[in-house]
Amino acid sequence: MLKKILLLFIIFVLVSSFFFLFSIQPQKSTERGTFSIIFMEEKVGYEEYTWKTDETGYLLSVRGQMTKPIALEIDRLTIRLDRSFIPLRYTFKGSVIGVAQEIESSISEGEVESTILVAGQEQKSTVKIKRDAFLLPIAIFSPYLILTKKFRCTLQEKVEFSAYIIPQLEVTVSLKPKEEDPCTLIMQLSTLQIEVETNERGSLIALHIPSQNLIVVQDIHGAPIR
Helix, strand or coil: CCCHHHHHHHHHHHHHHHHHHHHHCCCCCCEEEEEEEEEECCCEEEEEEEEEEEEEEEEEEEEEEEECCCCEEEEEEEEEHHHHHHHHEEEEEEEEEEEEEEEEEEEECCCCEEEECCCCCCEEEEEEEECCCEEEECCCCHHHHHHHHHHHHHCCCEEEECCCCCCCCEEEEEEEEEEEEEEEEEEECCCEEEEEEEECCCCCCECCCEEHHHHEEHHHCCCCCC
């Protein structure tokens, strides 16, 4: 009888351990949405994004276009990050002011190796940035989703971090919650102030750059799907 009880106990422990391990595995999910870009009260473009979560980290994919304040076509943009939001890879294919561009960047411990193809001319570069730098492509707004996913509505005081303006330079930026509204984050990039609105899920609800009369807002028909 004792052996039978012991055997049942061992089976129970093994089954319980299996279900526990299964329950703590990172859950895969996909979020999709569309942003409208509004410049001087006129809709001038859009960005469609997909945010995927898996056991190794996150993948942001973007496509879209904009006519003002600069002409921009995004055929494909991707940013791959690990579970700590450390960037691992960046790709871009599209055109800026009518000039075709392709960028392929791999990032390891803050070292960025890039191959840049502009108007048929190829360049290679290697630069060193902060390991946890925020990747900030010029005039593309979906990557701000990385900040909202990371901080959500939990930021309590001002923080400073590095941002790498691809493929040009690294700068220091600050981020702080708006007074009495922790779901609105105020980002200071040199003299440029950017208001980023999020929620408890880390969705990018809206982005506002007052000095440029620019607003980026989540379309109601393109709301995130979970």
